[in-house]
Amino acid sequence: ASCIGCGACVAACKNGSAMLFVSAKVSQLNLLPQGKPEALRRAKAMLSKMDELGFGNCTNTRACEAECPKNISISNIARLNRDFIIAKLKD
Secondary structure, three states: OOOOOOOHHHHHOOOOOOHHHHHHHHHHHHOOHHHHHHHHHHHHHHHHHHHHHOOOOOOOOOHHHHHOOOOOOOHHHHHHHHHHHHHHHHO
């Protein structure tokens, strides 16, 4: 919930990945009790939309994490990827 949407993470990423921003927002929703029913569908939809819009993939260089003024951890990216994989396996 601390993400302010400044875009510093996207600007710092050599792939122009918005994974830190997207994962922070998705994690915020998915960790709430009311967000759990749609958690897997939300992760799948957000990553699909990122692909559609041409954002790059995370390369785990952690440049986004270093530039984030709110110190958001890339552990959110891992959580988003885990939910995405689970959603794809359930299809």
